[in-house]
Amino acid sequence: MLKYAGTELNKARHELMMAASGSDALEWDGPQGDRPADWLRTKANSIEGGTSEIMLSILSRRVLGLGA
Amino acid sequence: MSAMAKLVPTEDETLLGDSARGFLDSAAPVSHLRGMRDAGRSHDPDLWAKMVEMGWAGVLVPEAQGGADMGHAAAGALAGEMGRTLVASPFLSAAVIAATALRQVADGRAGEALRRIAEGGVTYALAVDEGPKFAPEATAMQARPEGNGFRLTGEKRFVVDGGFADRLLGPAPSGEGLTLFDLSAERAGITRDPRPMIDSRDAARLRFEDVEATGADVLGAVDEAVTVLAPALRAGQAALGDETAGLAAGAMAMTVGYLKERRQFGMPIGNFQALQFRAAHLWSETELTASAVLHAGRMLDSDPDNAALAVSLAKARATETAQLAVQEGVQMHGGIGMTDDFDMGFYMKRARVAAEWLGDYAYHAEEVARLRGF
Incomplete structure (x- = not known):
């Protein structure tokens, strides 16, 4: 559950930081430094080490007993 | 509802969009932007010259100044096709924003500037x-x-x-x-x-x-x-909404293609209901957004003084739909969606820049709320 919630939260957190930084975060090496590169990197969080879909599948089978 | 106000493209707009797509698929697919990036270039004057030849620079220029004067819905059809393959060009800056500003000014100098835009002799920012x-x-x-x-x-x-x-x-x-x-x-x-x-x-x-x-x-x-700038901003926001809607449609097409082709557990991953639901939801959003951006173009053409609500709605909606399309695009492609060899990253990065330019989702949502009296 923490893998799912944590990675999705991290993606949302970086989306918010990009929006709050406005055009400053649209430049590579701009006033926000690595922010755009960090933002793009978070998109892999919900894929690597087991996708969010795999995590949700495990939760529905093991925790909720659906389709077990 | 009059024929003009119908939320389906006219025959002329469909023809224009189809011919634009035919041209851009060969002259400026996503690999063209990739090539420019790899060469350290951000503008291709030759590509713009071809667009000028096809009359795109004059789409909003009066016929008296050598333009086609086809209106904002038509300009939006072109912008949408450019969005589909992430075409970089000064179309929005020069042919939409500057041309609309110049049209608000009825003097000889503005007329001459419009003529120069239509013939590709000048670009604006x-x-x-x-x-x-x-x-x-x-x-x-x-x-x-x-x-x-x-x-x-x-x-x-x-x-x-x-x-x-x-x-x-x-x-x-x-x-x-x-x-x-x-x-x-x-x-x-x-x-x-x-x-x-x-x-x-x-x-x-x-x-x-x-x-x-x-x-x-x-x-x-x-x-x-403001008299000159406000209509120009609205025209730019609407066309950027079109471009963003096209971007979302392009990213979705790539993703749906992948769902049909990629096999896991002995079948295409598109056979899994969980992904079918998400793909169908995304398609529904792109359809609603297509109507919203076309409506914005229709309002700019038929009742420009009252077009602000339709324009902000279109820009806000297109921004949200594109964000959904690129996020689902990366996630459904899995690991390869993250790689630079794959085009989805280009869509995600352009969606982020287009989201900020000329007002982000929050800016336009606030405009919609204000115009609706909230």
Whole structure:
């Protein structure tokens, strides 16, 4: 559950930081430094080490007993 | 509902869109943008010259000035096709925003500028942002009256196409209000700093140091920039909504293709209901967004004074749909969606820049709320 919630939260957190930084975060090496590169990197969080879909599948089978 | 107001493209718009798609699929697929990025270029004058030849630069220019005068819905059809394959061109800056501004001014100089846009003889960039967020009314740049003219001092940033444009269009406070200036980008005192943008397109920071501007450089009336600027911004926002909607459709098409082709557990992953639901939801969003952006174009063509609500709705909705399309695109492609060899990253980066330009989701949602009296 923490893998799912944590990675999705991290993606949302970086989306918010990009929006709050406005055009400053649209430049590579701009006033926000690595922010755009960090933002793009978070998109892999919900894929690597087991996708969010795999995590949700495990939760529905093991925790909720659906389709077990 | 009159025929003009129907939310389906007219025969002319469909023909225009189809011919644009045919041309762009061969002349400017996503690999074209990738090639430009890899070569360190953010603008392709040859591609723009071909678009000019096809009449796209004059889509909003009156026939008397050599344009096609097809209207904003038609301009939107072109922008949408450009969005589909992430085409980088000065179309929005010159052919939509500058042309719309110039059309508000009925003098010989504006007419001549429109003729030059239509024939591809001049490109424009809109210099409006001074902070990290779009706020056209919060302009701190100084226009100090001197003799018969002004001296301009200040900075503009996120000036899209500002690194290569021939002319700059920008407002500055001049006393009682904002005055809109139309200046050569080579005017003494202007320095341009093109920035490396995440979408690999052109945008620059501009510095104005005691730049001399005469009455002939003022577009419209002194202190009345808004009369000229507001319609130009709305036209740009609507066309950017179209481009963004096209981007979402392009990203979705790529993703749906992958769902049909990629096999896991002995079948295409598109056979899994969990992904079918998400793909169908995304498609529904792109359809609603297509109607919203077409409606914005229709309103600009038929009732421009009351088009603000439709335009902000379209820009906000297109921004959200594109974000969904690129996020689902990366996630459903899995690990390869993250790689640079795959085009989805280009869509994600352009979606982020387009989301900020000319007002983000929050800006336009607030406009919608205000216009609806909330």
